[in-house]
Amino acid sequence: GAVVSQHPSRVICKSGTSVKIECRSLDFQATTMFWYRQFPKQSLMLMATSNEGSKATYEQGVEKDKFLINHASLTLSTLTVTSAHPEDSSFYICSASFRGGTQTQYFGPGTRLLVL
Amino acid sequence: SQKIEQNSEALNIQEGKTATLTCNYTNYSPAYLQWYRQDPGRGPVFLLLIRENEKEKRKERLKVTFDTTLKQSLFHITASQPADSATYLCALTTGGGNKLTFGTGTQLKVEL
Numbered sequence: 001g002a003v004v005s006q007h008p009s010r011v012i013c014k015s016g017t018s019v020k021i022e023c024r025s026l027d028f029q030a031t032t033m034f035w036y037r038q039f040p041k042q043s044l045m046l047m048a049t050s051n052e053g054s055k056a057t058y059e060q061g062v063e064k065d066k067f068l069i070n071h072a073s074l075t076l077s078t079l080t081v082t083s084a085h086p087e088d089s090s091f092y093i094c095s096a097s098f099r100g101g102t103q104t105q106y107f108g109p110g111t112r113l114l115v116l
Numbered sequence: 117s118q119k120i121e122q123n124s125e126a127l128n129i130q131e132g133k134t135a136t137l138t139c140n141y142t143n144y145s146p147a148y149l150q151w152y153r154q155d156p157g158r159g160p161v162f163l164l165l166i167r168e169n170e171k172e173k174r175k176e177r178l179k180v181t182f183d184t185t186l187k188q189s190l191f192h193i194t195a196s197q198p199a200d201s202a203t204y205l206c207a208l209t210t211g212g213g214n215k216l217t218f219g220t221g222t223q224l225k226v227e228l
Contacts, residue, residue, distance in 0.1 A: 006159075032214065043205065043219060044160070046217070067158070081164045103148045103150070103165060103209045103214045104150065104162050104165055105216060108159050109158055110158060
């Protein structure tokens with residue numbers, strides 16, 4: 001149980017284009033979803049927290065107009081990287097937790113983004 | 117400033133031995149501490165959670181201790197196997213929310 005999927009797993013795009021990443025909880029309703037970014041040899045850095053039906057809460061230093069997050073249903077959250085640049089190339093990972101559960105987060109497999 | 121520190125150097129041990137990984141934190145009062153496993157190119161996988169009022173937690177070959185006075189958690193894998201080779205991350209939850217802050221992780225290599 002508690003499976004989270006991400007799509008796509010890898011994406012290569014040209015500089016200036018936008019990329020959308022989907023995060024789905026497959027067998028539970030995720031009241032909260034989190035988006036992280038991980039650079040090589042570094043730990044996960046939280047970008048934003050999103051609750052279903054409300055605006056995402058962004059961490060300090062994360063541009064909300066660049067990283068658009070939508071959490072329209074209890075099983076789907078999307079992250080759109082707008083006007084991507086090479087420095088946005090990274091490993092993006094989502095996670096989900098559910099109401100009434102423990103503090104555990106269930107992570108997706110990640111999306112590798114390469115901006116040329 | 118707040119810090120979560122894990123051994124940055126890889127830990128190499130022989131199969132069958134016990135691996136011990138350390139997580140130290142400063143300027144946090146975590147309500148929970150969690151350990152995750154991450155394989156290359158994959159998302160983290162939850163292993164164990166321990167609460168601030170718990171000293172020790174076990175699950176199969178895994179054991180976690182939590183010392184809020186020392187501000188330290190130890191993660192043990194007994195009878196280690198090559199399949200245990202991965203990066204292990206500790207993460208803290210503070211306050212009433214469920215936001216996680218991760219340590220830098222320690223890479224474990226179990227050799228035959």
